Amino acid sequence: MNKIIKFLKESNHLAHFAAGIIIGLISFNLWTAILASSCAAGAAEAKDRIYSNKWDWVDFLVTVGGGLIGFGVYSLISIIL
Numbered sequence: 001m002n003k004i005i006k007f008l009k010e011s012n013h014l015a016h017f018a019a020g021i022i023i024g025l026i027s028f029n030l031w032t033a034i035l036a037s038s039c040a041a042g043a044a045e046a047k048d049r050i051y052s053n054k055w056d057w058v059d060f061l062v063t064v065g066g067g068l069i070g071f072g073v074y075s076l077i078s079i080i081l
Helices: 002-009 013-025 030-052 057-080
Strands: none
Touching: 002 013, 013 030, 013 057, 030 057
16 A cells, blocks of 8 residues: 555656546546546646656556546446435
């Protein structure tokens, strides 16, 4: 658990993960969650590429992973309710 927290505190992984979770929570199906989080991650990384000349695939994957986890939470909530 400490390794995960340490990883999320590196760079801006936590911000990417939180954005992905929010996107996943407002998605109504799996493909929407994947597409929306991929587009948001791509836009954020394009901005990073423009300003710092560096594309970070880890940030991209953390955002998409957060979107999938957020959609999983949304699905669980919708099943329970």
